[in-house]
Amino acid sequence: MTPWWKKAVIYQIYPKSFQDSNGDGIGDLRGIISRLDYLQKLGIDAIWLSPIYLSPGVDNGYDIADYEKIDPQYGTMAEMEQLIAEAKKRNIRIIMDLVVNHTSDKHPWFIEARKNKTNPYRDFYIWRDPVDNHEPNNLKSDFSGSAWQYDQQTKQYYLHFFAAQQPDLNWQNPKLRQKIYDMMNFWLDKGIGGFRMDVIELIGKEPDKKIRENGPKLHTYIQEMHEHTLVHRDVMTVGETWSADIKGATQYSDPDRHELSMVFQFEDQGIDQQAGKSKWDLRPFNISELKKILIKWQTELDYNHAWNSLFWENHDIPRVISRWGNDNKYRVQSAKMFAIALHLMHGTPYIFNGEEIGMTNCPIQDISEVEDLESVNMYHERLKAGYTKEELIHAINVKGRDNARRPMQWSNEENAGFSSAKPWLATNPNYCEINVKQALADPNSIFYTYQKLIKLRHEHEIVINGSFEPITTNDNVLAYYRQLNKKRWLIVANFSDQEIAFSSADSIQEVLISNYPERQTLQNITLQPYEAFAVSVK
Numbered sequence: 001m002t003p004w005w006k007k008a009v010i011y012q013i014y015p016k017s018f019q020d021s022n023g024d025g026i027g028d029l030r031g032i033i034s035r036l037d038y039l040q041k042l043g044i045d046a047i048w049l050s051p052i053y054l055s056p057g058v059d060n061g062y063d064i065a066d067y068e069k070i071d072p073q074y075g076t077m078a079e080m081e082q083l084i085a086e087a088k089k090r091n092i093r094i095i096m097d098l099v100v101n102h103t104s105d106k107h108p109w110f111i112e113a114r115k116n117k118t119n120p121y122r123d124f125y126i127w128r129d130p131v132d133n134h135e136p137n138n139l140k141s142d143f144s145g146s147a148w149q150y151d152q153q154t155k156q157y158y159l160h161f162f163a164a165q166q167p168d169l170n171w172q173n174p175k176l177r178q179k180i181y182d183m184m185n186f187w188l189d190k191g192i193g194g195f196r197m198d199v200i201e202l203i204g205k206e207p208d209k210k211i212r213e214n215g216p217k218l219h220t221y222i223q224e225m226h227e228h229t230l231v232h233r234d235v236m237t238v239g240e241t242w243s244a245d246i247k248g249a250t251q252y253s254d255p256d257r258h259e260l261s262m263v264f265q266f267e268d269q270g271i272d273q274q275a276g277k278s279k280w281d282l283r284p285f286n287i288s289e290l291k292k293i294l295i296k297w298q299t300e301l302d303y304n305h306a307w308n309s310l311f312w313e314n315h316d317i318p319r320v321i322s323r324w325g326n327d328n329k330y331r332v333q334s335a336k337m338f339a340i341a342l343h344l345m346h347g348t349p350y351i352f353n354g355e356e357i358g359m360t361n362c363p364i365q366d367i368s369e370v371e372d373l374e375s376v377n378m379y380h381e382r383l384k385a386g387y388t389k390e391e392l393i394h395a396i397n398v399k400g401r402d403n404a405r406r407p408m409q410w411s412n413e414e415n416a417g418f419s420s421a422k423p424w425l426a427t428n429p430n431y432c433e434i435n436v437k438q439a440l441a442d443p444n445s446i447f448y449t450y451q452k453l454i455k456l457r458h459e460h461e462i463v464i465n466g467s468f469e470p471i472t473t474n475d476n477v478l479a480y481y482r483q484l485n486k487k488r489w490l491i492v493a494n495f496s497d498q499e500i501a502f503s504s505a506d507s508i509q510e511v512l513i514s515n516y517p518e519r520q521t522l523q524n525i526t527l528q529p530y531e532a533f534a535v536s537v538k
Contacts, residue, residue, distance in 0.1 A: 005236035008045035020419035029075035043454035046093040063104035093193025102166040126159040144377040181228035194235035236261040250306040262307040280395040288475040298468040308347035318403040322361035336515035337532035341493035343453040356450040361403040362428040372401040411437040493532040506537035
């Protein structure tokens with residue numbers, strides 16, 4: 001029997017930016033509950049909820065001070081339980097964000113651990129003596145600077161691959177692992193639908209050998225986690241694995257290995273950054289390179305023994321139509337094209353809140369407008385290194401995480417209908433034109449393209465289990481067949497703002513979805529800018 005998550009479409013909510021119910025400018029659980037009917041209308045099967053646990057908020061909730069408490073800015077545990085129950089009534093599951101590579105430095109475990117070297121919680125974290133009065137080695141933090149922070153009280157360094165206020169957990173300690181499994185069961189027993197596992201590839205780290213990702217015990221730990229928490233439960237898991245290749249993704253998601261349901265792999269995220277450099281070092285977007293990566297993950301991953309996630313956006317990644325499409329003249333067409341091209345592939349699709357109405361990046365002029373810690377740290381570090389303000393602001397406008405985290409645009413009312421108060425992060429000024437109310441009122445809106453794609457996935461097994469066959473065509477066009485038994489679909493997507501010639505000998509039986517007027521023939525046609533369609537053919 002096909003697991004539910006292979007047929008599902010997952011909708012990611014960034015709670016802080018989704019819907020404020022109490023007028024404090026911050027999204028909350030009651031706000032999410034109030035929008036469940038909207039999500040039911042869209043047709044999604046599960047909500048991936050970014051962290052709502054107790055947190056000082058240094059990294060917007062990914063620095064957790066208590067895994068079993070709800071942060072008061074989001075609400076209460078009773079409201080969390082109400083969200084799970086109300087979502088269930090609408091056949092929507094709640095996927096929790098599991099952040100177990102690190103905690104907050106305000107977590108009781110770390111508060112205890114830093115008291116002295118013999119504290120029972122000391123080995124929940126990774127401590128090392130100074131080497132020649134300096135850091136133990138040259139490991140770097142993803143948020144700039146060294147990955148080692150000196151602790152004055154005990155005269156040792158602790159490891160943090162992210163902010164200094166996010167100390168890394170020591171997965172080599174079996175007592176720590178058991179605490180994590182107990183916490184996971186606490187949430188699973190409340191009826192959640194599974195976990196999205198934040199930077200899970202880092203938990204096998206061996207810092208003395210400078211091993212970050214894919215440490216030798218990584219898969220052993222995940223298998224043990226599965227055995228202690230997930231076995232015999234009808235839930236899904238997805239791991240955030242920035243370094244995963246085809247082999248790695250198969251190891252994680254082969255059902256016979258008892259690890260995860262699927263992974264997020266990010267190979268396409270490098271196509272607009274300079275080779276061997278960071279995400280801030282930009283280069284022009286290359287469509288043919290994106291095509292190659294998409295096709296590779298469709299043809300080289302064995303979907304009988306592995307599974308993949310399909311996504312363009314999340315809370316860390318900018319809006320796709322601003323990044324790789326056209327957010328002006330062809331905003332609607334390119335948004336629909338990205339959706340059609342991706343959602344009919346093999347794998348489980350994810351929609352990031354606002355993607356379904358075509359929300360765009362929001363450019364800023366000055367670093368004072370930036371909330372995101374990663375962007376702020378990069379700006380100051382590179383300014384000192386001699387970069388100009390203009391090139392750094394440009395990089396943040398292209399890649400900064402605030403782009404995705406702007407408040408959800410519900411209506412053309414003040415603050416986009418997100419809050420009656422000033423939002424924690426400024427709304428994108430284009431909310432007057434781009435909002436849910438407008439999208440629902442327009443039968444040709446981006447929203448209804450997503451709704452139709454979800455319906456096609458739910459109603460046609462070919463989308464889940466059909467074979468995938470790419471078609472050789474123009475560099476700017478992605479075209480592929482899906483086939484199951486005698487049913488055959490052709491999907492065509494023009495990734496450019498140019499008109500492009502295309503031809504196929506196939507005859508159209510039915511137009512399944514299209515972002516331009518329906519095609520009557522496939523012979524010697526001219527694809528319009530960002531045109532995309534799916535047709536059943538014979």
